[in-house]
Amino acid sequence: MKAKSHREFTKLAFDLLENEIGNYSLFHCKEAVAEDCANVDRQTDLEFVNVDGDLDNPHADDGFFTDDDEAHKVEVALSITGQEPESLTTFNHFIDIRKGGGIYDDFDGYSYNRGSGHKNQNEQIGGVGIDQLIHWWFNDEYVHVPGRKWYKDCSPSVAMYSFYWDKNNYSSVAEEAKSRFPLAKNTGQTGKGVPYSVFMPVDNMARFWYWIFKRNRSVNAIGYIMHALQDASIPHHAAGCSGNWHQSYETKLDERTTSFVNDASFKSQIRTYYNRWNGEDNNPPTSLSRNDFNKIPKINWRVEWFVTWMAINAYKSYHEVYNNFNNGLTINNDNLMELTAKSVALCMLVINDLSCKESSMNFKPKSLRVVRRGNIWAIIAQVGSRQSSIARFTSNSNAEFALELIKHYEMDKKCWISKQFSYFLSHDKAPGAEIRIGPVGGGYRNKPFLPNEQYFTMDTNNLKVHTVQNTMNENRYIIGDDDHHYFDFDKNLHDALLALEKIKYFKFNTFHWVGNSNNPEMVFMTRKISMTRINPPLNFLLRRRSVHVIG
Ligand SMILES: [Zn+2]
Ligand SMILES: [Zn+2]
Structure with a gap:
């Protein structure tokens, strides 16, 4: 042919x-x-x-x-x-x-x-x-x-x-x-x-x-x-x-x-x-x-x-x-x-x-609530007769703030590729922008950031799966750009490649987290229209140069 x-x-x-x-x-x-x-x-x-x-x-x-x-x-x-x-x-x-x-x-x-x-x-x-x-x-x-x-x-x-x-x-x-x-x-x-x-x-x-x-x-x-x-x-x-x-x-x-x-x-x-x-x-x-x-x-x-x-x-x-x-x-x-x-x-x-097969859960943002179990505060969704945990936090304030964010971005679906990687969608699209009809016509515009929201921009076109070596000199797979790592997949290359496919498919370009950036308690991504670049905190910097790039 x-x-x-x-x-x-x-x-x-x-x-x-x-x-x-x-x-x-x-x-x-x-x-x-x-x-x-x-x-x-x-x-x-x-x-x-x-x-x-x-x-x-x-x-x-x-x-x-x-x-x-x-x-x-x-x-x-x-x-x-x-x-x-x-x-x-x-x-x-x-x-x-x-x-x-x-x-x-x-x-x-x-x-x-x-x-x-x-x-x-x-x-x-x-x-x-x-x-x-x-x-x-x-x-x-x-x-x-x-x-x-x-x-x-x-x-x-x-x-x-x-x-x-x-x-x-x-x-x-x-x-x-x-x-x-x-x-x-x-x-x-x-x-x-x-x-x-x-x-x-x-x-x-x-x-x-x-x-x-x-x-x-x-x-x-x-x-x-x-x-x-x-x-x-x-x-x-x-x-x-x-x-x-x-x-x-x-x-x-x-x-x-x-x-x-x-x-x-x-x-x-x-x-x-x-x-x-x-x-x-x-x-x-x-x-x-x-x-x-x-x-x-x-x-x-x-x-x-x-x-x-x-x-x-x-x-x-x-x-x-x-x-x-x-x-x-x-x-x-x-x-x-x-x-x-x-x-x-x-x-x-x-x-x-x-194609990637993943698991996902739909929920109604309004049905979400924060429930305390010992020292853990969880955001719980009522799905039919079942209750499912959407995210877990170490403080009530983090849980309440995360819930506010979910409602703000109208996120109504959580998708999992692996333990290390999940993302949220809004009406099956990347959250982040909304259609607004104004006096001079309609169009997409960014939903505003909430006060105290923590986020940075990702250069989506430059994201790759990198191999880095851990202290035991074993390969570990991460998603990042040339200077930063954003998601860690340990030894699971397959999941890393799937996750990268998803990020590119939904064109996620903004990384948000709740809690301490060293150990975030909830991570989600949005797609914002024409954002000025916001750099990630220092702990996302790649300390060791990646040895090679996969995809
Ligand atoms: Zn031929
Ligand atoms: Zn041929």
Whole structure:
């Protein structure tokens, strides 16, 4: 799929999900994820080595008289005239459903000779198939993978997308990689080089990045998952071939992208899929076969099944709708829409799954009261027949002041991500401003601060999750800017990243607290309009510089 399609369909998934479920924390990442998704095709994480003479170190210049092997991660010969060189990473964006069961995975990635690349090449230049041309070009090249001589992290994608333990035929990434990617000679030979290589399947890419996201909520992982789901909706990617009008097909889709994303029936088709699939499967698959196009994907399917299922459907179209491209390419618009709609709906399921789930409590500010229990004064909400504590204080005056603030800002909901982090909302928005209708028209304006209110401004755009080290030299995660820390998450990186998502989503820019700033008894955030900067008290200064920044 081309960059614009990747970008626009990703944005559409975010927008439609907002229509379905309302606020969700990842929404503020829409633009970034769409851009990442488009850039996945430009990664330089797969390296080929062009063999010249005998094998030698492709990363060293061996002098004027020797034939040097040359390593490269992009290839000009693959690019369409006038465009930037194609990145070799795209060889990992196929899943060969046409071949059937894989050698290295349930379904393998692209392979010319050990997969479907050499079969049925209808699109030709001068009587030679496109895939054949590409692999004639690369027949004196090999993929530089772990386990090979002179390897220094040249092809990280091979290590990342290997799940060699699934089939248990190899005992390490390197062992599997050496079998997948045979060495080459300086001329093309049977069984050697790129034409006999079996690239990583695109569902493995989704599986790897899903795991990365689950481990540390790195937002840049999401773009890869979206990309995999989208590429799997292209019939050629599922049939394991570069030719048969693959480029023309994607160009046509690219040209229709804008009209698709504005098409009401296209969007309602996506919503129908999403709602049909947004439930649990009592019997989720443990494997998928080429005939499983009729299975209904559900939210508890693993992300690699989503990609594989998408590809099974795309391959069905390759075979049935396009008759294996035996008669050239005539786009079937209904089918193009259907495949694309399925991939966007799957993207929505994944974004929803990855979005933050938090607990919250609604209350009526008027129902709140301060109750004393021993040396603790608590603000208690009456929610139905139950009483719940909103905040606890060491003095009656702090509790009463906090209650005044809650009422002043009309806060009616408390949300928790963890013990360390909670925030208040007013009518599901950040508290702080209000609409005022004045004699010369209405507008937003800040609610005034109460006398003795304690607060400072936060530079929201510069907030990050930092790692700092505690006295035991263990990593601790905090949210702060370059000079201050505002929230401490101890060892819980996941919660810190969730909290940062929330702060950015609601655009909180003012930090308020009640009690002593060294040990506040209640913290809440508001969003004020055009505030002059108020610096935090000294105890929010970062005493030790953060060691590194996460997101
Ligand atoms: Zn493609
Ligand atoms: Zn791609």
